[in-house]
Amino acid sequence: MGLTFISSIIFATVVAGTPLIIVALGELVTEKSGVLNLGAEGIMSVGAVVAFAVTHHSGSPMLGILAGMTAGMLMSLLFGISALTLMANQVASGLALSIFGVGLSAFIGKPYESIALASVNPVRIPLLSKIPVLGPALFEQQGLVYFSWFLILAVAWFLYRSKAGLILRAVGESPVSAHSIGYGVVKIRYQAVLFGGAMAGIGGAFLSVFYTPMWVEGMVAGRGWIALSLVVFATWRPGRVMIGAYLFGGCMITQMFVQGSGAKISIPAQFLSSLPYVATILVLVLISRNRSTIRLNSPASLGQPFLPDA
Amino acid sequence: MQTPSSDTPRLAIRGIRKVYPAIVANDGIDLTVMPGEIHAVLGENGAGKSTLMKVIYGVIRPDEGELIWEGQSVTIPNPAQARELGIGMVFQHFSLFETLSVVQNVALAIPGEFDLAALSLRIEEVSQRYGLPVDPRRMVHALSVGERQRVEIIRCLLQNPRLLILDEPTSVLTPQAVRKLFETLRQLASEGVSILYISHKLDEIQELCHTATVLRNGKVTGSCTPSQESPKTMARMMIGEDLPAYSHGETGHEGEVRLRIVNLCQPTEDPFGTTLKNINLEVRSGEIVGIAGVSGNGQQELLKAISGEEPLADNRVIEMCGIQVGHLNPGKRRALGMCFVPEERLGRGAVPRLTLTENILLTAYRKGMLLGGLIRFGVAKRFAEDCIKRFDVRCGGANSEAKSLSGGNLQKFIVGREIMQDPKVLVLAQPTWGVDVGASSFIRQSLLDLRESGTAVLVISEELEELFEICDRLVVIAKGTLSPSKATTETGVEEIGIWMSGMWPDAEKSGEAPHVA
Numbered sequence: 001m002g003l004t005f006i007s008s009i010i011f012a013t014v015v016a017g018t019p020l021i022i023v024a025l026g027e028l029v030t031e032k033s034g035v036l037n038l039g040a041e042g043i044m045s046v047g048a049v050v051a052f053a054v055t056h057h058s059g060s061p062m063l064g065i066l067a068g069m070t071a072g073m074l075m076s077l078l079f080g081i082s083a084l085t086l087m088a089n090q091v092a093s094g095l096a097l098s099i100f101g102v103g104l105s106a107f108i109g110k111p112y113e114s115i116a117l118a119s120v121n122p123v124r125i126p127l128l129s130k131i132p133v134l135g136p137a138l139f140e141q142q143g144l145v146y147f148s149w150f151l152i153l154a155v156a157w158f159l160y161r162s163k164a165g166l167i168l169r170a171v172g173e174s175p176v177s178a179h180s181i182g183y184g185v186v187k188i189r190y191q192a193v194l195f196g197g198a199m200a201g202i203g204g205a206f207l208s209v210f211y212t213p214m215w216v217e218g219m220v221a222g223r224g225w226i227a228l229s230l231v232v233f234a235t236w237r238p239g240r241v242m243i244g245a246y247l248f249g250g251c252m253i254t255q256m257f258v259q260g261s262g263a264k265i266s267i268p269a270q271f272l273s274s275l276p277y278v279a280t281i282l283v284l285v286l287i288s289r290n291r292s293t294i295r296l297n298s299p300a301s302l303g304q305p306f307l308p309d310a
Numbered sequence: 311m312q313t314p315s316s317d318t319p320r321l322a323i324r325g326i327r328k329v330y331p332a333i334v335a336n337d338g339i340d341l342t343v344m345p346g347e348i349h350a351v352l353g354e355n356g357a358g359k360s361t362l363m364k365v366i367y368g369v370i371r372p373d374e375g376e377l378i379w380e381g382q383s384v385t386i387p388n389p390a391q392a393r394e395l396g397i398g399m400v401f402q403h404f405s406l407f408e409t410l411s412v413v414q415n416v417a418l419a420i421p422g423e424f425d426l427a428a429l430s431l432r433i434e435e436v437s438q439r440y441g442l443p444v445d446p447r448r449m450v451h452a453l454s455v456g457e458r459q460r461v462e463i464i465r466c467l468l469q470n471p472r473l474l475i476l477d478e479p480t481s482v483l484t485p486q487a488v489r490k491l492f493e494t495l496r497q498l499a500s501e502g503v504s505i506l507y508i509s510h511k512l513d514e515i516q517e518l519c520h521t522a523t524v525l526r527n528g529k530v531t532g533s534c535t536p537s538q539e540s541p542k543t544m545a546r547m548m549i550g551e552d553l554p555a556y557s558h559g560e561t562g563h564e565g566e567v568r569l570r571i572v573n574l575c576q577p578t579e580d581p582f583g584t585t586l587k588n589i590n591l592e593v594r595s596g597e598i599v600g601i602a603g604v605s606g607n608g609q610q611e612l613l614k615a616i617s618g619e620e621p622l623a624d625n626r627v628i629e630m631c632g633i634q635v636g637h638l639n640p641g642k643r644r645a646l647g648m649c650f651v652p653e654e655r656l657g658r659g660a661v662p663r664l665t666l667t668e669n670i671l672l673t674a675y676r677k678g679m680l681l682g683g684l685i686r687f688g689v690a691k692r693f694a695e696d697c698i699k700r701f702d703v704r705c706g707g708a709n710s711e712a713k714s715l716s717g718g719n720l721q722k723f724i725v726g727r728e729i730m731q732d733p734k735v736l737v738l739a740q741p742t743w744g745v746d747v748g749a750s751s752f753i754r755q756s757l758l759d760l761r762e763s764g765t766a767v768l769v770i771s772e773e774l775e776e777l778f779e780i781c782d783r784l785v786v787i788a789k790g791t792l793s794p795s796k797a798t799t800e801t802g803v804e805e806i807g808i809w810m811s812g813m814w815p816d817a818e819k820s821g822e823a824p825h826v827a
Contacts (some may be wrong), residue, residue, distance in 0.1 A: 067480045163417065163424035170407045171419050177405035179370060181419045182390030296409050298449075 001050045003133050009253060010137035014145060015211060015247030019044075020204040021148040021226035024234070024241045026199025032159065033192035034172035035303035039079050040200050041224025042101020047072040047204030049105040052215040053112055061120050065144070065205045072201020073194050073250065075101055080193045084186050086190055087305040106217045112308025113269075115212035116209065142210045144202070152200075156238040168192060172299030175306040196300045226277065233284030236297045244284050251276035320345050320504040321366070321397075326375035328361055330650045335361040336372065337528040341475065348495060348514040350536060352548055353525035354746045356716065359508045361401070361424050362525070363475050366506070367399045368392040380472075386463035393419075394588075398466030403479040404458050408451040408582065415450055416465045436467050440494045451582045455605055456487050462492070474498065475506045481772070484604060485807035492518050497803055508550070510747075512541040525549055550746050553584045556755055556779060563772060564782075566764035569616075569648075569735045570629040576615055576622065584608035584790045586615065591768075591785065592794060593735065598757060598767040599795070600781035602774060602806055608790035609770050613739050616768070617650045618643045620716055631734060645676065648735035651725055651741060655717065659724040662713035666705065666723060667694040669712050693730070701726030702752065718749035725753050736760065740768045754780050774803055788812035 002196035018172055023136040028038050055064030077096065082093040108208035122140045159165040168188060171178045175185045207223070208215055226248060255272040258265070288294065316403040320703045323637055328336040336358045344351045353359045361683045364370045366377065368386035378383050386392045392399075420429065425488040434650050437444050442460040450458060459479060466474055476495075480488045495505055495518065507519055509748075515522055516536045517627075523533045524547040532547040546552060574589035586608050593599045603609060614620040616628065618640040625636035635643055641649070652658040660669045671679060671690050679690045694708040703723045705715050712720060721741070728736060739758070739774040742750035758782055761767055770787075771777050777784055778798060786809040 084539075166410070166414055166418060166424075169409065173407045173409055174405070177785060180367075180389055180399075180401065182388060182393060182403045183418075295580065295582065300409075 006134045008139045009257070011252075012253040013246055013250040014138060014141060016252050017140075017224060017245035018145050018148045018249075019206045019211065020098030020227050020230060020245035020248060021242055022144070022151060022206065022232040023200045023203035023224065024186070024245060025148075025151050025238060026196040026203070027227060028067070028170070028190045028198030028231045028234075028236055028238065028241060029159075029199075030232070031302055032172045032204040032236060032297050032299050033168050033189045034175060034304065035083065035193055036090045036094060036303040037076065037079055037083075037193060037196055038091060038095075038228065038288065039075065039101060039224075040196075040227050041220060041222070042098035042104075043072045043197055043200035044101075044204035044207070044220045044224045045105035045306070046075050046101045046108070047110070047201030048208035048220060049109040049204075051201075051205030052117070052208040055110065055117055055209050056115060056223045060208050061117075064209050065202060068205030068209075069198045069201040072197040072199070072204065074197075076193050076197020076200070077132065079197070080190050083305070084189050084193065087307060090303050091136055095113060102220075105220075109215045113217070115214065117209060119213050120210055124202070142206075144206050144210060147202075152238050152242050159238070169299070172301055175301050175304075179306070182183040182294065185255060187242070196232060201226075207277070230284070233281060233288055235288045235293055240284070240288070243287075244280055247283055248276050251279045303305050312667060318345075318348075319343060319378070321382060322378040323362075323366070324376040324378065325364060326365055326372045326377075328365060328370065328372050329357075334528050335366065336375075338339050339375070339524050339525070339528075341530070341532055343504045343506060345472075345504055346499050346502045347521065348499050348507055348519045350519035350522035351506060351508045351525065352510065352512075352522050353508055354549060355744060357525040357548075357720070358528040359525055360477060361528075361608040362447055363399065363477055363506065363508060366392070367397060367468075367475060393469055393471075395474035396470070397475065398469055398471035398473070399475040400459065400462045400466060400477065400479060402479075402481070404462055406450050406458055406461060409449070412444060413446040413460050415461060416446070416468060416745040418825055419465050419763050420468055430676075431799055432468060433464055436464050439495060439780045440464075440467065442494060459483070459491075467498075471503060473504045473506065475508070477508045478510075479507075480509070480511065484810045485774070485803055486811070488514070493595060509772055512544050512548075515544070516541065526550060543695065545747075549765055556751070556758060558758060564597045565764060566631075567592050567629075568595050568631055569593040569737075569768065571616070572629070574612075574615060574622070575785050576611060576620070576629045578611060581753055584611055586611050586790045588794045589609050591795075593766040595734075595764045595766050596761055597782040598761050598769060598780055600777035600784045600798075601768070601770045601787050601792075602777050603772070603783055603787035604773050604810055604812060607788050609739065609787060611790070612787065613650075613652070613737065613770060616737055617648075644673065647732075649673070649728040649731055649733035649736050651728055651736070651738040653739040653743065655720050655724060656713060660712040663711055665709050666698070666703075666715075667691045667708045669723075670694045670697065670727055674727055677731060697723060697730055700730070701756070722749055722753060725756060729756060735768070737768045738768075740772065741769060742771075742773065742776060750776070775807060776805075778803065786814065 007179050008297065021043060027037065027040055050071035051064040051068030054067035079093055079097050082088045082091045123138040123143050129135045159169060167183060171183060171185050171188050179185050204220060207219060212219065229246040230241055234244050255275050259269055259272055322342045324340055326336050326339045339362055351359050351362065351417060361370065365372045368388045368391050377386060386757040398567065413426050413433060416433055417424060417426060417429055433446045442464055444457055444460045444464065450461065479491060483491065499505055509515055519536050521533065522536045524531050534544065542552065571589050571781045574586055576586040578585050584607060589612065615622060618638055620637040621639055622628065625634045627636040629635065630646055630648055633646060635646065667690050670714060671685065671692050674693060677693060679686050691708050698705060698708060701722045703726065704719050717722065725741060741753055745753065754776065757767055769777065769781060781798050783795045784798055784801060784806060785795045788810060789812050793809050
């Protein structure tokens with residue numbers, strides 16, 4: 001049992017961490033532009049239910065993901081209009097979006113409850129999946145898992161190697177300066193917000209189409225909030241977002257195994273269930289407590305509306 | 311840098327008008343700049359200089375008026391358009407991104423291919439040609455203010471501007487760095503670049519500029535050839551009256567030591583901050599001591615240590631009237647008779663949305679404004695009205711909000727509030743920064759009067775001129791260390807300028823380059 005057990009633990013960890021990575025990286029890009037979108041939970045919920053419905057009707061998970069992504073972008077567009085064009089408070093707009101999204105998803109999802117989707121076959125990568133232990137754990141996964149790895153590299157490359165990423169960071173650090181050298185701050189922020197919404201939509205779709213292929217009200221279960229805090233505790237760095245997400249996934253899976261194993265332990269189940277949240281926050285706080293890395297990586301204008309001189 | 315014809319003005323502006331809800335910032339301004347001309351725009355703070363420059367650079371849109379660029383009428387809707395025409399601007403508060411490197415900062419402003427290595431070479435080329443040394447790979451937050459300004463200038467030069475706008479460029483430089491900047495500007499002008507030079511410093515304009523346009527209250531009050539004018543006549547155009555003179559009392563009445571700092575060392579955790587090293591300083595009753603230095607050399611950290619905003623682990627480091635106060639918080643230090651005027655007026659010195667009376671309460675409540683835990687608003691209001699009257703604060707009365715006051719009037723109010731508490735020790739940071747000539751001379755005179763009454767006054771300022779006017783003794787702060795003190799009468803701008811680069815006699819030879827311009 002030993003090796004297969006380890007393999008399946010790693011497998012489950014990666015699956016549990018994937019939606020967090022996708023959503024958190026989207027939010028990371030949004031925040032790097034200086035916009036704090038607290039609506040991730042709501043966007044994920046809407047993305048999840050729309051993706052589920054479309055997959056159910058069309059039978060195509062691919063279409064489902066695209067639909068989830070589109071729904072996420074529409075949701076974030078609402079946020080953009082309120083926070084960027086109308087310059088409402090970003091925190092309040094984001095919170096409202098979360099509450100709205102969770103409610104809306106429950107409404108849309110009513111007819112779909114207690115329907116199950118056919119589970120989607122994993123994508124097996126030739127050769128790599130033959131590696132003992134790691135092969136079945138890492139390379140017989142859903143397509144979106146590979147996408148999340150690609151996304152980490154892509155976001156890191158975008159932010160630190162491309163000019164567009166440099167502009168995005170500049171806007172997030174000092175919108176006034178960026179405006180004064182001629183960049184359209186609001187336009188760039190819109191793009192970042194839409195990207196964040198798209199990723200949150202895909203993250204939601206992953207939950208309802210692949211992770212547990214069914215729709216249950218409230219199935220996002222706080223993952224949107226965890227993704228938000230991952231971004232902050234990872235000090236806005238893509239690599240650390242991955243560490244945090246897998247740490248969370250790992251603790252989640254481990255505690256489920258422990259609870260499910262029927263072993264006689266005198267720890268209340270509620271405590272075990274809270275463990276992933278506590279452990280993730282604790283570890284990320286510890287690795288990111290250096291004040292100078294925070295100052296250098298956090299977008300200085302985060303949450304502040306930008307109003308150009310007229 | 312070709313121009314259509316040497317007779318065509320590079321830029322002519324006609325009847326520019328810009329109205330804000332409360333004030334008319336620009337009221338029918340005309341101005342003409344020729345190719346290769348260094349043109350001064352002279353005026354006090356609030357005269358409308360910055361607004362006018364922002365109009366030219368496309369940051370704000372004028373309500374009326376016309377811009378004529380090399381003979382053609384143009385509209386400049388945004389800075390990108392201005393840069394396309396060939397207008398570059400060096401801002402007073404730099405528009406650099408602190409968490410990025412020099413070359414990244416430049417890349418953001420340069421259109422075209424994104425090749426940082428090639429761009430670094432071009433930066434080095436330009437920096438050599440114009441004597442503006444800077445390392446493209448360094449992070450901007452690690453640069454001194456002078457170096458940042460060089461980055462801004464290089465960033466403009468790389469776009470081959472035909473008009474360069476500099477907004478108060480020397481306010482953060484040592485006298486020596488100012489001279490270097492002037493050489494660069496003259497070289498640029500000789501190559502045909504027009505320069506708009508905004509300043510309120512008359513001597514600089516006389517030294518550098520070919521022509522000058524003077525603004526007051528948003529209107530042009532005159533234009534002149536600075537080399538043929540005296541500072542007096544230009545001052546009259548600028549402020550409408552003669553420059554004020556000060557009455558110094560006699561010196562040499564210093565009494566006991568009121569404030570003593572002994573071996574203050576304070577490491578900073580802020581990557582943009584400065585570590586204080588071995589600071590020793592005494593301020594006696596009846597004297598004004600000035601701390602000169604280029605900003606970012608530890609002034610903020612020192613002020614926080616003295617005020618108690620950053621309480622110290624070792625209470626022996628700071629003594630007030632013989633009492634060790636290093637571990638006390640600002641409230642307790644104030645209770646002992648120490649008063650402070652911080653650099654930021656809105657936010658630190660006063661709460662923007664509170665009324666003047668309420669702002670009085672924040673620091674002066676010890677003057678009998680509390681009774682059994684309740685506020686005696688009558689006393690506070692009388693104190694506020696007193697302060698408004700005594701310090702000539704122009705406002706809508708004691709019930710107006712702090713943010714409704716102009717910078718100069720609010721500063722008079724804050725200084726007045728602290729002075730009226732009869733402090734034993736008064737510490738001020740940048741007491742007249744951004745304050746018009748009339749208000750700053752009033753504040754300076756108030757400090758001189760306070761010194762007469764026996765208060766120990768410590769002034770941290772970047773304006774050398776101000777320090778020389780009011781201080782009895784001067785020290786210089788550079789890289790978190792303090793120079794020996796020198797009587798103002800025994801030193802000069804030149805020597806203090808050199809000290810500002812960290813090069814005073816017996817200065818600690820450290821491997822680090824001094825944090826200067």
